[in-house]
Amino acid sequence: MALLDLFWGFLRVGCFAFGGAYGAIPLIRDIVLSYGWLTDESLAYMIAVSESTPGPIMLNLATYVGSSQAGVLGSAVATLSVVLPSFFVILLITAALKNLLKNQYVQAVLRGLKPCIIGVILATGSHMILQNAALLPQVSPDLRALALTILLAACFWLPRRLLHKKLSPISLILLSAAFGILAYGI
Numbered sequence: 001m002a003l004l005d006l007f008w009g010f011l012r013v014g015c016f017a018f019g020g021a022y023g024a025i026p027l028i029r030d031i032v033l034s035y036g037w038l039t040d041e042s043l044a045y046m047i048a049v050s051e052s053t054p055g056p057i058m059l060n061l062a063t064y065v066g067s068s069q070a071g072v073l074g075s076a077v078a079t080l081s082v083v084l085p086s087f088f089v090i091l092l093i094t095a096a097l098k099n100l101l102k103n104q105y106v107q108a109v110l111r112g113l114k115p116c117i118i119g120v121i122l123a124t125g126s127h128m129i130l131q132n133a134a135l136l137p138q139v140s141p142d143l144r145a146l147a148l149t150i151l152l153a154a155c156f157w158l159p160r161r162l163l164h165k166k167l168s169p170i171s172l173i174l175l176s177a178a179f180g181i182l183a184y185g186i
Contacts, residue, residue, distance in 0.1 A: 051173070062078040063075045
């Protein structure tokens with residue numbers, strides 16, 4: 001039964017996750033919380049770990065959840081089910097790509113999806129920030145996490161504004177790891 005739940009749960013994620021991994025986080029959150037596979041807090045930790053490890057976040061989360069629920073077979077089932085829809089969609093799109101992307105209606109759909117995906121990503125990020133700041137009910141405040149969020153946002157935006165350069169994602173991940181060690185490890 002756990003394998004079937006993993007298959008259907010992550011198949012839904014794979015079918016309805018538009019906008020990449022960040023756009024899929026709210027859907028993943030709903031599914032893992034509804035099945036009771038992870039708590040909200042452990043999901044936030046797993047998103048951070050999945051972001052800092054190689055590979056797509058969706059795959060990393062599916063593999064972890066599958067492994068935690070049904071071992072190696074569970075991780076294989078969850079991973080396969082989350083990529084299955086994309087695999088078939090990519091096969092179909094590559095067959096019709098030349099003509100399909102030139103179609104004005106397809107272009108209109110893609111332009112319409114962009115603002116939606118941006119809104120979903122912003123809502124997810126806002127939820128995580130509010131959770132770190134404990135502005136959501138039933139969450140205790142973590143002032144160090146809030147301070148780290150502000151510090152990392154400054155590290156992201158200040159170089160762009162002052163030096164007209166941006167930090168690479170790798171630099172930002174390494175900085176966040178160093179700040180995390182300083183804030184929580186010492």
